[in-house]
Amino acid sequence: MKKITRFLFLAVAFMFTGLTLAQSTVSGTIMDAEMNAPLPGANIIEKGTTNGVSSDFDGNFTITTEATSGQLVISYVGYSTVTVSFDGSTNLGNITLASDNTLDEVVIIGSGVIDLAEDRKTPIAVSTIKASEIREKAGNFDLPVLLKSTPSVQTVNGGSFGEGQMYLRGFDQTNTAFLLNGQPINGMEDGKMYWSNWQGVTEVSNAIQVQRGLGASKLAISSVGGTVNIVTKTIDKKAGGFVQQMVGNDNYIKSTAYFSTGVSDKGWSFSGLLGHWQGDGYVDYTQGQGQTYFLSVGYQPNENHALNFLLTGAPQWHAVQGGASIRSFVESDRFRRLNPWIYEGVNSPNTLHGENNVYPGGRNIYHKPVANLSWDWTINDKSELSTVLYGSMGRGSFAQARTSGDDVTYARGSNNNHNWYGLVTNYNNQLNEYLNFNIGADVRLYNGIHFRDVREFITVDSVSNSSGYSGGETYFLTEAGGINPWGVFFNPNTDHLQRFGYDYEEQINYAGVFGQLEYAKDNFSAFFQGAVSNQSHVRTEFLNTSTPGQGEEGEKVNNIGYNLKAGASYQIGDMHKVFVNAGYYSRQPFHDLLYVNDRGSNELYNPAIENEEITGLEAGYQFNGGRAISANLNVYHTTWDNRTLVANNGLNDDEFRSFQTFGVKQVHYGVELEVFTRPLDNLRLNGFLSLGEWQFKDNATQRTFNQDGTQVEPDEEIVIDGFNVGGAAQVTAGINAIYEFLPRTSIDANWNWYNDMYSTGSLEQATVAMPSYDTVDAGFSYKMLLGEGKSSLQFRVNVNNIFDEVYLESVNGNIQASSNPEDNFKGVNMDNSGRFGYGRTWNTSIRLNF
Incomplete structure (x- = not known):
C-alpha cells in the first residue's frame, strides 16, 4: 500500500510538472533539523509566483521553473520558513527546516533567568513538550494532563475545571517548583498550585520543560520533586x-x-x-x-x-x-x-x-x-x-x-x-x-x-x-x-x-x-x-x-x-x-x-x-x-x-x-x-x-x-x-x-x-x-x-x-x-x-x- 500511495503521489506530481515549459529543473530534499529525518509535505514555492510543489514521503522534491535563476520559498506549518537561491537546473541537496516552536526559533526575553536544561552542558533528567504538541493535545484539560507521558509523572483531573493535580517522582505540586518565564508561581503561603488561575497558559506557551529531581534552576528555590518551566511567547520574529x-x-x-x-x-x-x-x-x-x-x-x-x-x-x-x-x-x-x-x-x-x-x-x-x-x-x-x-x-x-x-x-x-x-x-x-x-x-x-x-x-x-x-x-x-x-x-x-x-x-x-x-x-x-x-x-x-x-x-x-x-x-x-x-x-x-x-x-x-x-x-x-x-x-x-x-x-x-x-x-x-x-x-x-x-x-x-x-x-x-x-x-x-x-x-x-x-x-x-x-x-x-x-x-x-x-x-x-x-x-x-x-x-x- 505504501508503494502504491507513493507511486500515485509521484505520478500526480509528475503529471502536473510535465505541463509546464521547463527552463530550469530544481530538486532537493527537505529535512527535519531536529530529527535529521526527511520532512514530507513541505511546501516549495517559486518566489513571486504561484508555481509550487510539495515534498514526497522521503522529503524529495522537483520543481520546474520558467526562470533561469531565482529563489524558492520552503515552508511547512510549525517550521521556520527558508528561502534558497537557484541558478539554472540544479540539485540543492539537503535543506533543513527547524521547528518554529523550538527555543532556537523563539526570541526569549529574560533568557538568563529562565533555567532551561539546554543552557547547561551537564545533563539532567528532563523532558520537553513543544508548542505543536501543546496546542494539539491540550484540548479542554488543565496543563498537568499534557505531562502524563513524562517518566515518573502522574496527573489527575480533580473532578472539575482547573482542579488538576500533578505528582512528580511521588511528590505533589506543593513540592514541585513551577516557573512562568523564570517567575516562581507556587503559592507563597503553602506551595500549592491552582490551575484555574492558569487556564490560558497552554494557549501562549512555546514550551514546557519538566526537570525531574535536582533540575537546572539556579534560583534559590528548593523543589523536592523537580521543576516545571513554562516558557510563553514574548517577541515573535515573524508577523x-x-x-x-x-x-x-x-x-x-x-x-x-x-x-x-x-x-x-x-x-x-x-x-x-x-x-x-x-x-x-x-x-x-x-x-x-x-x-x-x-x-x-x-x-x-x-x-x-x-x-x-x-x-x-x-x-x-x-x-x-x-x-x-x-x-x-x-x-x-x-x-x-x-x-x-x-x-x-x-x-x-x-x-x-x-x-x-x-x-x-x-x-x-x-x-x-x-x-x-x-x-x-x-x-x-x-x-x-x-x-x-x-x-x-x-x-x-x-x-x-x-x-x-x-x-x-x-x-x-x-x-x-x-x-x-x-x-x-x-x-x-x-x-x-x-x-x-x-x-x-x-x-x-x-x-x-x-x-x-x-x-x-x-x-x-x-x-x-x-x-x-x-x-x-x-x-x-x-x-x-x-x-x-x-x-x-x-x-x-x-x-x-x-x-x-x-x-x-x-x-x-x-x-x-x-x-x-x-x-x-x-x-x-x-x-x-x-x-x-x-x-x-x-x-x-x-x-x-x-x-x-x-x-x-x-x-x-x-x-x-x-x-x-x-x-x-x-x-x-x-x-x-x-x-x-x-x-x-x-x-x-x-x-x-x-x-x-x-x-x-x-x-x-x-x-x-x-x-x-x-x-x-x-x-x-x-x-x-x-x-x-x-x-x-x-x-x-x-x-x-x-x-x-x-x-x-x-x-x-x-x-x-x-x-x-x-x-x-x-x-x-x-x-x-x-x-x-x-x-x-x-x-x-x-x-x-x-x-x-x-x-x-x-x-x-x-x-x-x-x-x-x-x-x-x-x-x-x-x-x-x-x-x-x-x-x-x-x-x-x-x-x-x-x-x-x-x-x-x-x-x-x-x-x-x-x-x-x-x-x-x-x-x-x-x-x-x-x-x-x-x-x-x-x-x-x-x-x-x-x-x-x-x-x-x-x-x-x-x-x-x-x-x-x-x-x-x-x-x-x-x-x-x-x-x-x-x-x-x-x-x-x-x-x-x-x-x-x-x-x-x-x-x-x-x-x-x-
Whole structure:
C-alpha cells in the first residue's frame, strides 16, 4: 500500500510538472533539523509566483521553473520558513527546516533567568513538550494532563475545571517548583498550585520543560520533586497569528484569537491573544467559564538590548466536585458523574437567578493577572545581564450557598487575595574558554489577604454577626462582593467591618542570592551551584482585636535556607554520554505551618518548626543513535527528612487542639527509561518506563498544642516506618506513536499504565493499595495549506480514555479491604473516600494559521 500511495503521489506530481515549459529543473530534499529525518509535505514555492510543489514521503522534491535563476520559498506549518537561491537546473541537496516552536526559533526575553536544561552542558533528567504538541493535545484539560507521558509523572483531573493535580517522582505540586518565564508561581503561603488561575497558559506557551529531581534552576528555590518551566511567547520574529474554535464533550466551547506584528525595522513588536471558554463539566454541576488575555510589547533598540512587557490573565469561575465515600459513587446511578455535594444531602441543588447560576457545593471565582518587564543586556561578547521584574494581584473567593431551613439566604465567600511583587536578575560571564560563571538574586514581596464576607444576597438583604468585631455586639453585613471574576478584581472588599468568620493578613518577604560555575572542556563538563535565602513572616489579625478593623501584628519570624548542587558529565564518542548530579537543600517551612491557628490568632508554634532537609542523588546515561533511535536512562535517590505536618481538630473554643507531627522522613528512589525511535520515515514511536519505591522511613513524633500555642500533651511516637507514600503510582509506563499516512495528515495514540499505587490518609495507619489501571488516548490531525503556504487550516480531533476505562483516580483513607467482597471495589474498601477518573471524553478544533 505504501508503494502504491507513493507511486500515485509521484505520478500526480509528475503529471502536473510535465505541463509546464521547463527552463530550469530544481530538486532537493527537505529535512527535519531536529530529527535529521526527511520532512514530507513541505511546501516549495517559486518566489513571486504561484508555481509550487510539495515534498514526497522521503522529503524529495522537483520543481520546474520558467526562470533561469531565482529563489524558492520552503515552508511547512510549525517550521521556520527558508528561502534558497537557484541558478539554472540544479540539485540543492539537503535543506533543513527547524521547528518554529523550538527555543532556537523563539526570541526569549529574560533568557538568563529562565533555567532551561539546554543552557547547561551537564545533563539532567528532563523532558520537553513543544508548542505543536501543546496546542494539539491540550484540548479542554488543565496543563498537568499534557505531562502524563513524562517518566515518573502522574496527573489527575480533580473532578472539575482547573482542579488538576500533578505528582512528580511521588511528590505533589506543593513540592514541585513551577516557573512562568523564570517567575516562581507556587503559592507563597503553602506551595500549592491552582490551575484555574492558569487556564490560558497552554494557549501562549512555546514550551514546557519538566526537570525531574535536582533540575537546572539556579534560583534559590528548593523543589523536592523537580521543576516545571513554562516558557510563553514574548517577541515573535515573524508577523502572523491564528484563530481557533474548539468544541468538546459536555457542551465545552473555546474560542481563541492571536496576532503578532513580528519585529519592525525599528525593533518594536506587539502580540496579543483573547479567548473565551465555557462548559458544563464531566461531573454533574461542575460548569464553568472564563476568559484568557495576553499582551506582549517588545522593543529591541539595538543588538545589545531587548526589552519586553508581558501581561496575561485568566479570569474564571467554576463549580467543584465534592468528596464522598467510594460507596456513594458505586451505588449511584450517576457513578463517575456524581457530584456528592448535590446528591448526598450536603447541599441540594439550588438555582439562583435563573438556570445557569447554580451553587452546588461551592463556586471558585478568581482573577489573577500577572505582569512582568524583562530586560536582556548583552554587555560584551563574554557577559550579559538578564532581569525580570514581575507582579501579580490575585482577587477571588470560594462562594457557597448558606441556607435557613429550606431557603437559600446568601452566598458566603471565603476570600484569598494577594499582592505579589518580585525581581529575578542574573549576570553571566564567560570567564575563559572553559569556565562560565553567573550570579543572581531573587526577591519576592508577598501580602496575603484572607477573610469571609457576603458574595451575593439571595433571599435576604443583610446578614447579622455577633462574633469578632465590636466586642461581641451584633453587627450587620449589607454589602455583597459579587460572583463575577472581573467585578471581584476591580471592586474588592476592603471594609473590615463587612467581614466575618476570619479576617487576617500575612506578609512574606523573601530574598535570595544564587550562583553557578560551569567548566567544559572537550568531552568533560562539570558544574557547581549554590543559593542562600532568608524568608520572613509576620501575621496581622483584624477580627479578634480590641479595636474593630484595626490590625494587631504578631511576632516576626525569619528563616534562613540554602541549597548546594554539583554535577559532572562525560561524552563518550558521538553516541554516548554519562552524568552524575548531587544536591542538598535546607528548605524553610511554609508559612501555613508556622502558626497554631491561622484563622484566629498570631500564636506561633513553640518550639518552632525547623527547616526540612532534602538530599538528592542522580545519575544518567544518554544514547544518541541519530535518526533511528535514542534513549535516556536515569536513576535517582531522594531523601526528604525533618518534614513537619500540621493538623487541628477544627474547633474554635477551649477544646481546640493542634497536632504537629515532626521528624517525618521519606525516601524515594527509582529508575527511568525513555526511548525515542523512528522505525519508518513517517512513523515516530516512543516509550518510557518508570520504576519507583517511595516509603516513609523511621518513626515520627507528634506534639499537641492548645489555641495559645502551648504544648499540652507529652511527645508521642508515631509509627510510620515502612509505610508506602500514597497519591501517585510508583510504577508507570507509556507508549506513544504518531503516523503520517498522507502529507500533513496523521494519527497518533498514547497508552499510559499506572501500577503500585497507594491511598493518602492518616500517618497513624498504613496506606491502602489501589488497583492499577491503563488508559488510551488517540488523535487525528490534518493541515491544509492555503495560498503560497504561508497560511493553513489545521483540523484536530482528540479522544481521551478511548476505551472508557473505569478507574479510581484517588483514594483518601486507611480502611483496609473488607472480608466481605461486596464491601470492596477492586480490592479497596468502599468506606474510604475517593474519586473516579473521567470516562471517554473528546474535543475537536479547527485553527486558521496566517
